[in-house]
Amino acid sequence: MDAELPRRSFLQLSGLSAATVAFGVAAPASADATPRRPVPDGAFALGVASGDPTADSVVLWTRLAPRPLAVDGHGGMPPDDVPVRYEVAEDERFHKVVRTGTAIASPELAHAVHPEVRGLKPGREYFYRFRAGTVISPVGRTKTLPAGRATRFSYALASCQAWYHGYFAAYRDLARRDVDAVVFLGDYVYEYGIVAGGNLWRQGVSVGPEHGVEIETLEQYRLRYALFKTDPDLQAAHAAAPWLHIWDDHEVQNNYGADNSLYGIPPELFVHRRAVAYRAFYENLPLSLRSLPSGPDSQVYRRFDVGDLARINLLDTRQYRDPVPVDEADRLAEQRTIMGAAQERWLYDGLTRSRATWNLVANGVVVIAVSDDRIEQWDGYPANRRRLLDAFGRTSNPVVLTGDIHRHVAAELKADFADPASRTVGVELVCSSIGSDGDGADTDAYAKDWLGHPYVKLYNARRGYVHATLTPHEMTSEFVTVPYIEADANAAATTVARFRTPAGAPRLEAL
Incomplete structure (x- = not known):
């Protein structure tokens, strides 16, 4: 098998479209904010997270999973796109909300969303939360990086x-x-x-x-x-x-390197293992869109x-x-x-x-x-x-x-x-x-x-x-x-x- 063929075609074979990925970061303003069916209680059982901060932005993350340990890996969610609203505020009680938006939690990305919130102030503490239907997430705290002179x-x-x-x-x-x-x-x-x-x-x-x-x-x-x-x-x-x-290695397999498994998996097959592992890494962590894998490659x-x-x-x-x-x-x-x-x-x-x-x-x-x-x-x-x-x-x-x-x-x-x-x-x-x-x-x-x-x-x-x-x-x-x-x-x-x-x-x- 040509190992390069999977690299070129993984995105298409995965069922992901550019729109699916983009809407998981930011849905268009015209998107319907009402879920097709009621969102199950406990949908935010995996919590919330933020990451990849800059001086004016941060990535927020959550994954809808009312039954996180459902054997099929879909967390107990139906196979629907679900609009997820987020709010970012300067205070923990959300009296001063500074950013809001919607991202689409799709079954193709395990109902995870990665909204990238921009236009924030440098070196500032913020609080955030999500809403899916009538279900509200726990509150998370995040912080932007300082700009210019920084003392600590x-x-x-x-x-x-x-x-x-x-x-x-x-x-x-x-x-x-x-x-x-x-x-x-x-x-x-x-x-x-x-x-x-x-x-x-x-x-x-x-x-x-x-x-x-x-x-x-x-x-x-x-x-x-x-x-x-x-x-x-x-x-x-x-x-x-x-x-x-x-x-490091265990996100894929112990002691792997590049396309090489130490456990006898041929490189032309190991790239498939790496591709699904890298995709799960992106789905489950607060990473920016630049780290979205294309098949077995992810920067x-x-x-x-x-x-x-x-x-x-x-x-x-x-x-x-x-x-x-x-x-x-x-x-x-x-x-x-x-x-x-x-x-x-x-x-x-x-x-x-x-x-x-x-x-x-x-x-x-x-x-x-x-x-x-x-x-x-x-x-x-x-x-x-x-x-x-x-x-x-x-x-x-x-x-x-x-x-x-x-x-x-x-x-x-x-x-x-x-x-x-x-x-x-x-x-x-x-x-x-x-x-x-x-x-x-x-x-x-x-x-x-x-x-x-x-x-x-x-x-x-x-x-x-x-x-x-x-x-x-x-x-x-x-x-x-x-x-x-x-x-x-x-x-x-x-x-x-x-x-x-x-x-x-x-x-x-x-x-």
Whole structure:
């Protein structure tokens, strides 16, 4: 089979039209706001979310699903287009509404809508809600990015939320914080079958047999997102702040890269798997229209400017990466890339031309050198890492933001990791998982591999998130953990480490 044929024809084969996609963002003013039939109670059971903020806009999201775990992946909705009204206000009681509009929730997009609200004021807090028929959604809080001079920006890092491994106590704590944005670093869902007595460690819950197989169809991916999104603490974290999303591997399949599955699926068939996974990613998250996939291709690398204070670069280290190296000579090959040539040029240009004080790079896998056999991470792409570090040497205050490893790690980025005395060119903040790997521990058998490097300043294997604050003078980073997650969501959060990184001096000073 010609692998290019599916790429050219996926949009047509999917049943999506340009109008369906566009109306899910903004329906024409003439659109009828009355649903064809009554909207079922509980239609907003998956909550609300916002994301991809700019200085004057934000993407809002919801998905109508009165029965989120309906086996067919359609959330209990009839096969109708449903008009969904939204309101954006400057106050939580909606006394001062500043934007309204309608988007069409269509069955082709699992009754999800992605209205892109424009004309907002920079650096402002807003509240939003949806209405479908007589059913009203919960209220969400969002925030636009500042423009021009900016003096403070607070963000949280989260990743790896295997629902079946435990409760999302970390999100319960994060939702109470006043953050300007959440950066999610990949593995929002996992594709594995969920089996009682096997990997189902979240106590007091059960799932039907439809969840017990590895997911591979669009309906299965939709159902898996719905299962994870039923968690109330995840919903609360989404409703508390706008999110910036990237993916890692489990949104498709463990350790995949480009068109290559490590589990024997031929590339000409794997592109189908990737296409439905990317579509479910778009359907279920607050992403702008620019991230809508065309078949198995979706551009999720993008950047956001926080006034003159920070530039946030979101990377895709899965879709364009070279295959796993076959030997050491291949691993060391100068042309090897984890980002693809076009994304590399885009990133380095955006870094070295940036006038922001801080330049953040959010990516899916660890950049620092740990071990040559960690070929899934940047250790498998040393030439690409060298090019990245060279660009960092010409960039103002670079900071890498990473997830993936289910551990908290704080490290300094060296110009040459083989020479610990070489210049420090930036720092890397690695957040632990929200749920993956269960309760965890303060330390584990891998600690010595990481802490054996002098540039690694923290290693902790509990679940949690990172909270960081930027000012023109410094970045403070706070590593938050919870002592358990398998029993319930009530564990109290604790800060296990805090660091200061002075502007102009890329290092980690323990506080």
